[in-house]
Amino acid sequence: MLVVFLLVRAHFVPKSFGQYGHYRGDALAELASKPILFAGHQSCEDCHADVLEVKKTGKHAGVNCEACHGALAAHAADPASVVPQLPDTAVLCARCHEENIGKPKAFPQVVSKDHSGGALCKNCHVPHSPLLQPGDKKS
């Protein structure tokens, strides 16, 4: 009886069960092996040092590339074939900077209708470095 039990148990219980605890140890490696879609800012900065140079002095210095440009691991893996589309600044900028009662008071917010009358943000602001400089027409 004991032999039958042990044989059945050996057949049904995965080998890695109990490796780390009361679960299948191989599940960790399986979960860790999923593909990555966001490349991470280090990947972007390896090739786009020029943009990093512009960004680092502006208000968006701490904003990672994929926060605005979206998931680009495919582009990082094959830059020639996968060309990312430029984001629509009318939508993109408003997500962060449209006035909202829940946002911290110190965060820069505008009512875009009053602020620009419907004009695109990028007509006046450089998205990578929107720091307002005295005398700058486009900042």
Added chain:
Amino acid sequence: MLVLLPAAAIAWKYVVAGTPEIAPNYSISQHWWGMLLDIDKCIGCGNCVRACATENNVPEGYFRTWVERYHIEDYHQETPQVDSPNGGKNGFPQSTAVGGKNFFVPKMCNHCAASPCTQVCPVGATFESPDGVVLVDGTYCVGCRYCIQACPYGCRFLHPTKHTAEKCTLCYHRITKGLTTACCESCPTGARQLADLKNPADPIHEFLKTHSVQVLKPYMATGAKAYYHDLDGSVR
């Protein structure tokens, strides 16, 4: 005698155990993951929700992370008005509320060190990994929903087509490769910070020393590792 907090005691157990590696250059026993969420910095843009959905192929209408907007009228601390249209995925429309206290709260799995969800799983499909992440083994999950009921933070759902429990994995496939989570990567204000509580060089330690932080529902003693800075007492 060494007396440790629940989370630290469990971490210490794994330190002593010295569990083997699961991926090249990643030592599972050298990490103890958590998350810092800074209410002061959250602007409700929904970047984290969209990034999570993209990175983890989260089905439409379900959320591994979401953002809530709180509005608290004067003298109504115990009855906040909370909205989260589509989980905050597309941001928030301007509110008609006037005055009071208003703020956004990003929500996600708290990766509890003593998680109720893992305690109720009858088949060992959900578990706390040695590096402090609460995960689901989809091939073992029978879809009984016990864990969904047990989670005090409402962070789990049953996948509509796989019929297995789903939740935030803290982007386990990313953090084991030295990357941060998709939500942290896409947060424009740094309101979310991945924290390795076992790494002495991680900025989380300096932050925890110099700021007041709170976890959600501390009275439930779940050992939650989602640390909120500037959390209002009305948040549930």
